Amino acid sequence: MNVTLWVVAALLALVFLGAGAVKLAQSKEKLLASPSMGWAEDFSPGVIKTIGLLEALGAIGLILPAAVDIAPALVPLAASGLALIMFGAAITHGRRGEAQSAAVNTVLLALTVFVAWGRFGPHSF
Numbered sequence: 001m002n003v004t005l006w007v008v009a010a011l012l013a014l015v016f017l018g019a020g021a022v023k024l025a026q027s028k029e030k031l032l033a034s035p036s037m038g039w040a041e042d043f044s045p046g047v048i049k050t051i052g053l054l055e056a057l058g059a060i061g062l063i064l065p066a067a068v069d070i071a072p073a074l075v076p077l078a079a080s081g082l083a084l085i086m087f088g089a090a091i092t093h094g095r096r097g098e099a100q101s102a103a104v105n106t107v108l109l110a111l112t113v114f115v116a117w118g119r120f121g122p123h124s125f
Contacts, residue, residue: 005118008111009062009075015108016082017059023052036101039092051085058082062115072125079116083109 023031028045031037040048061078065071090105119125 001118001123005115005123009066009079009115012079012082012108012111012115013059013062015059016055016062020052020054020056020059023048024056038098039089039096039101042092042096054081054085058085066125069125072119075125076116076119079112079119083112083116086112 028040028048031040031048043051058078058081061074062082063075065074065078086105086109090102090109093099093102093105
């Protein structure tokens with residue numbers, strides 16, 4: 001189970017680091033040009049950058065604390081924070097009628113909850 005948690009955490013870290021980097025690096029106008037980023041019209045540029053920063057920090061928090069064995073208790077906290085972001089994202093996409101994006105957010109939510117459960121509970125560091 002430990003290996004599974006590491007693999008899931010690593011995949012989530014890649015996804016969230018990439019998603020966060022895109023939100024941090026691109027302007028709101030450029031994000032809106034992408035068909036999957038229509039949600040950005042509902043948020044200010046500052047909020048979009050904040051979401052990107054939180055996703056990037058969460059990605060780092062899924063791996064780095066456990067990898068260097070410094071404050072590994074941050075791993076389930078990072079997973080929990082990312083779960084909250086995905087919960088909000090699923091609600092946002094659901095309200096906008098973007099079922100495919102809401103489904104992706106729900107899968108990511110389930111995976112982050114799985115990592116949080118495993119690292120808070122039976123497979124903590």
